[in-house]
Amino acid sequence: MARVMKKDETFYPGPSRIHLAAFPPRERWDDWTELDSQAWPRRKERRYSLVPTICFNCESACGLLAYIDKDTNQVQKFEGNPENPGSRGRNCAKGPATLNQITDPDRILYPLKRAGKRGEGKWERVDWDTVLDDIAARIRKAIVEDRRDEIMYHVGRPGEDGFTERILAAWGVDGHNSHTNICSSGAREGYQLWMGLDRPSPDHANAKVIFLISAHLESGHYFNPHA
Structure with a gap:
């Protein structure tokens, strides 16, 4: 997909296949400059660091580039990563929309523990050591008292290659729950x-x-049709 142009910069061809590049050359990912679209008609430049990352909105795990503003050190947008061997820069709408998850005003940024009765909506902030000690003590108590069927672990997208599930199996717990056994x-x-x-x-x-039955090709989970 990529070919080297003059000045030893990688050219990722756009629709024209000749003149317009689809992505910034990787040689300039550490210091990439673009015009700020929101400043139009003024020509205001913004400098970015482009950091490779992964979209985790489905198990395809397509490659993304996080555009980090060098002045604010904040992620401004996500675009495809042409160097990713799986997606090769092509993403569905969920990839760029990852920015909404980062900036969501309701995003939980630290552990919360219920401070009232269930359903009252009262929570208090606690530190991670408190959380881990509390959960570990409850799990241990259930195992010691032979109440393993009361332990369940839920993860939205199991991206740790089943590590946690193997730990539960070693404890004699059949309590793994995820997107896989709920949805797919x-x-x-x-x-x-x-x-x-x-x-x-x-x-x-x-x-x-x-x-195709009941789904559009673009919504495929376990493969990237764009690539």
Whole structure:
């Protein structure tokens, strides 16, 4: 996808394939300058550091570039990372929308512990040591008292390669809960019964016919159709 132009800078071709680049050259990611679109018609420059990161809004884990303003040290936007071998700079709308999660005024930035009765909406801020000690003590008490079926671990997107699940199994706890067994288990069971694999990777490039049921191709979880 990338080819080296003059001045030894990497050129990521845009739609024209010749003149317009789709992404900044990686040689200038440490100090990239763009015009501030919100300052138009004035020509105001903004300097960024482009930091590679990963979108975690689904299990595709596509590559992103975080544009960090050098004056404020704040993330201003996310765009695709052309160096990511999986997504190659192509992302669905959820990738750039990650900025909304960072700037969400209701985002919880530190641990909270219930300060009243359930449902009262009363919380108090606590430190991480208090949280970990409290949870660990409750889990240990349940295991010692042989109440393992009262322990459940929930994670939205299991991105730690099953590490936590293996720990629970070592404790004799069958309490893993995640997006997989809540949302995608039905589809994956169908794949397993039909193909013998629970997460196949379709060959869209060479397929003569693509049959979609109840979803658009762009919403695929376990593969990136853009790439």
